[in-house]
Amino acid sequence: MPDIKCDIIIxxxxxxxxxxxxxESIASNTDVSHRVILVDNASYQETACYLKELSEKNQGTVxxxxxxxxxxxPKAVNQGIAISNAPYLCILNNDTEVHKGWLEEMIKIAExxxxxxxxxxASNNLGQPQPMEGLSGKWIEMSSCIGFCMLIKKEVIEKIGxxxxxxxxxxxxxxxxxxxxxxxxxxxVMAKGAYVYHKQxxxxxxxxxxDERFKINLxxxxxxxxxxxxxxxxxxxxxxxxxxxxxVNSFLKxxxxxxxxxxxxxxxxxxxxxxLRIFKVKSNIAILWRVLMRKKRFNRxxxxxxxxxxxxxxxxxxxxxxx
Numbered sequence: 645m646p647d648i649k650c651d652i653i654i655x656x657x658x659x660x661x662x663x664x665x666x667x668e669s670i671a672s673n674t675d676v677s678h679r680v681i682l683v684d685n686a687s688y689q690e691t692a693c694y695l696k697e698l699s700e701k702n703q704g705t706v707x708x709x710x711x712x713x714x715x716x717x718p719k720a721v722n723q724g725i726a727i728s729n730a731p732y733l734c735i736l737n738n739d740t741e742v743h744k745g746w747l748e749e750m751i752k753i754a755e756x757x758x759x760x761x762x763x764x765x766a767s768n769n770l771g772q773p774q775p776m777e778g779l780s781g782k783w784i785e786m787s788s789c790i791g792f793c794m795l796i797k798k799e800v801i802e803k804i805g806x807x808x809x810x811x812x813x814x815x816x817x818x819x820x821x822x823x824x825x826x827x828x829x830x831x832x833v834m835a836k837g838a839y840v841y842h843k844q845x846x847x848x849x850x851x852x853x854x855d856e857r858f859k860i861n862l863x864x865x866x867x868x869x870x871x872x873x874x875x876x877x878x879x880x881x882x883x884x885x886x887x888x889x890x891x892v893n894s895f896l897k898x899x900x901x902x903x904x905x906x907x908x909x910x911x912x913x914x915x916x917x918x919x920l921r922i923f924k925v926k927s928n929i930a931i932l933w934r935v936l937m938r939k940k941r942f943n944r945x946x947x948x949x950x951x952x953x954x955x956x957x958x959x960x961x962x963x964x965x966x967x
Contacts, residue, residue, distance in 0.1 A: 650732040653724030660691040683720040716813025739843040749838035761830025763795040765838035780837035787899040791818030816865040873943035
């Protein structure tokens with residue numbers, strides 16, 4: 645058997661049919677050398693028997709870890725990481741269906757830049773309903789990657805450690821891991837030419853304590869990293885982007901969502917980012933409507949217009965005017 649390039653770690657809690665579709669899609673659409681590490685989180689008999697038979701029929705290429713209780717997602721993933729010796733790991737939900745060349749393309753993107761540490765594929769839950777052609781080799785930076793399908797360089801884990809089990813049974817462990825990787829100097833990106841469909845029918849959401857644990861984990865995450873904010877820059881004067889470029893990039897790196905509203909033509913050279921939205925809006929009335937009528941209120945506003953700054957302050961927005 646050739647050296648394994650990537651270990652694919654799949655935590656499973658029931659959902660036999662979804663798991664079967666996921667496993668078969670990997671077998672049909674993955675050419676790079678790999679192993680599948682299944683971590684059975686105390687699935688019921690139907691799923692448990694399927695996983696056992698699968699590993700017995702594919703000894704050496706399908707590894708099974710069986711837990712007698714559901715220990716949650718982060719701990720299950722860490723069990724898989726602990727037995728991996730491949731240069732890449734891919735955390736994959738069992739309610740996914742991978743498309744042709746998915747893993748090869750993500751590894752290609754990871755190897756294209758030494759700063760890239762974690763890679764997501766394009767997906768329906770990342771705003772792309774279906775695969776698109778002509779995107780091989782292209783990527784877009786993200787503030788954090790999502791754990792439904794997350795390729796990780798082994799060197800990243802060696803540098804920052806595994807998923808933090810404080811978030812067990814799950815939620816925010818992937819975002820926390822991404823932030824730790826970014827702090828260590830790595831980029832999180834999405835490979836535009838790789839595609840994985842996510843059914844988003846996870847067994848974890850069927851837990852009775854899902855809502856409660858989500859709130860607890862969100863609070864822990866916010867205490868560690870700060871709350872994620874929505875920030876808007878309103879630029880009414882020409883040639884002002886360079887003055888805010890560093891500020892915009894720092895907010896994106898910290899995981900915030902940023903919008904930039906230009907009066908004049910949008911300048912070239914703005915780096916694409918999944919948390920950055922750019923608009924051209926000429927009139928003050930249209931800008932006021934876009935900001936004030938927004939359902940999710942902006943936490944901060946930056947503008948080079950004294951008039952707009954004054955209006956936003958009247959409505960209670962934290963607003964900063966800059967020359």
